[in-house]
Amino acid sequence: xxxxxxxxxxxxxxxxxxxxxxxxxxxxxxxxxxxxxxxxxxxxxxxxxxxxxxxxxxxxxxxxxxxxxxxxxxxxxxxxxxxxxxxxxxxxxxxxxxxxxxxxxxxxxxxxxxxxxxxxxxxxxxxxxxxxxxxxxxxxxxxxxxxxxxxxxxxxxxxxxxxxxxxxxxxxxxxxxxxxxxxxxxxxxxxxxxxxxx
Ligand SMILES: [Zn+2]
Numbered sequence: 001x002x003x004x005x006x007x008x009x010x011x012x013x014x015x016x017x018x019x020x021x022x023x024x025x026x027x028x029x030x031x032x033x034x035x036x037x038x039x040x041x042x043x044x045x046x047x048x049x050x051x052x053x054x055x056x057x058x059x060x061x062x063x064x065x066x067x068x069x070x071x072x073x074x075x076x077x078x079x080x081x082x083x084x085x086x087x088x089x090x091x092x093x094x095x096x097x098x099x100x101x102x103x104x105x106x107x108x109x110x111x112x113x114x115x116x117x118x119x120x121x122x123x124x125x126x127x128x129x130x131x132x133x134x135x136x137x138x139x140x141x142x143x144x145x146x147x148x149x150x151x152x153x154x155x156x157x158x159x160x161x162x163x164x165x166x167x168x169x170x171x172x173x174x175x176x177x178x179x180x181x182x183x184x185x186x187x188x189x190x191x192x193x194x195x196x197x198x
Contacts, residue, residue, distance in 0.1 A: 059104035097188035
């Protein structure tokens, strides 16, 4: 292989879910098999990098101040479902069972992996609750040790003087995978069967 090829392969391999062999296949595909596709891909990457950011309220993907969900007045803004990652939100949206809004933490607490509260979108959650209007917080975090630890942290750091109902889903969802790997029917029953969490 050439130095430039190996450099591209190295960066591709750093992407989630892409191993050494896949990185080699993708690089070969882009450079040798279908080079005509490359300019459009480069343009799409540049445009997305310039346009896509986090919603200033919930952390979902957005191309303006607020994401499409926060900006939708038909959604119940007082019902906030806390998820770890954007794909969890997408899975819940796909289920069609939820009409509230979200808060995306972009991870969960993990001392082993060096993920501290400041690394997560937690201050914005607290600010949302402090500003009022949040009636219920649905914790849709993984039902494993790190998910539980994150739930506890959220409860322990709720702003004083705000009467917020806190519920938890995750019971009955695939262990460790949580929302992301559950089908729509399971997600709907998990939402319907959410339990008080404090
Ligand atoms: Zn939003």
